[in-house]
Amino acid sequence: MNPSSPPALVLGEALIDAVVDAAGSRLTPGGSPMNVAVGLARLGVPVTLATQFGDDEYGRLIAAHLAKDHVTVDRADGRTSVARAELNADGSARYDFDIEWDRGAPVTATVPAVAHTGSIGAFLQPGNRAAADLFRQLPPSTIRSFDPNIRPALLDREAALEQFHLLVGRAHVVKLSDEDAEWIHPGVDPDGVLDRLLDAGVRLAAITRGAAGSVIAGAAGRVEVSAPTVDVADTIGAGDAYMSGLLFALLRGDGLRRVRDATVDATTLARVGAVAAASAAVAVSRPGANPPTPGELLAATEEPA
Numbered sequence: 498m499n500p501s502s503p504p505a506l507v508l509g510e511a512l513i514d515a516v517v518d519a520a521g522s523r524l525t526p527g528g529s530p531m532n533v534a535v536g537l538a539r540l541g542v543p544v545t546l547a548t549q550f551g552d553d554e555y556g557r558l559i560a561a562h563l564a565k566d567h568v569t570v571d572r573a574d575g576r577t578s579v580a581r582a583e584l585n586a587d588g589s590a591r592y593d594f595d596i597e598w599d600r601g602a603p604v605t606a607t608v609p610a611v612a613h614t615g616s617i618g619a620f621l622q623p624g625n626r627a628a629a630d631l632f633r634q635l636p637p638s639t640i641r642s643f644d645p646n647i648r649p650a651l652l653d654r655e656a657a658l659e660q661f662h663l664l665v666g667r668a669h670v671v672k673l674s675d676e677d678a679e680w681i682h683p684g685v686d687p688d689g690v691l692d693r694l695l696d697a698g699v700r701l702a703a704i705t706r707g708a709a710g711s712v713i714a715g716a717a718g719r720v721e722v723s724a725p726t727v728d729v730a731d732t733i734g735a736g737d738a739y740m741s742g743l744l745f746a747l748l749r750g751d752g753l754r755r756v757r758d759a760t761v762d763a764t765t766l767a768r769v770g771a772v773a774a775a776s777a778a779v780a781v782s783r784p785g786a787n788p789p790t791p792g793e794l795l796a797a798t799e800e801p802a
Contacts, residue, residue, distance in 0.1 A: 503610030509618030536741025573600035715761030722770035734786025742776025
């Protein structure tokens, strides 16, 4: 951790991924917001994760995982959430979610430079109100970041779209996957989706497209970012590593100021996009949600880490 780095706050779920296949079962801490918090902490950003899990066997696995990367935890008590995946012989999976999310918005003594939310914690009722409350309560100096990471099986579409537009209206930075974009705006091409985000007041918007790379946009236009060529182990946590890499890049140099002042130029878009893509490339090169260390990011990009 680099104490001189501006602090970050992440709000959202931390859960256990339970995968069952012919070889047995595996328990792994997961959750998109938790992965983003770990990614930032691993790159030296002081980060607090406001989340919810229990003081039980699964909860202690999560706590140990976060402690290993020096993530400060603001924990609301509750049953530890579990996402179960049963893998069939052909590789297909049947999913079952046991999710509890009803915490309130965090109250912090230190004003964060960046606050991020997304995924289940931003949408699942009744706890989704915490994300909206947080974005409303933060001072103008804090950059608000949002990655919906939609989980359709858990959501009512109409309510989810209402929450999406509410959070987008309060966010400075928004990242969507191509699947998110299609679910939210069916039939609209990526350029059209980016236009809608920027028209809603977002200062920096990105759409990720897996091996096809990403496109990142701001007032100065948009930049295509290629995905580095790597041997892919799996894609678990790839989008989260992209998100933490993007926020890390903004926290360096004048990125936050440019987002705050709505003066994001093409050079900033290209720099931030390259760091985000490199972070995701490192993550997919090895199993599980395993974002890069500073040295690994330095090896993957010219951005100093």
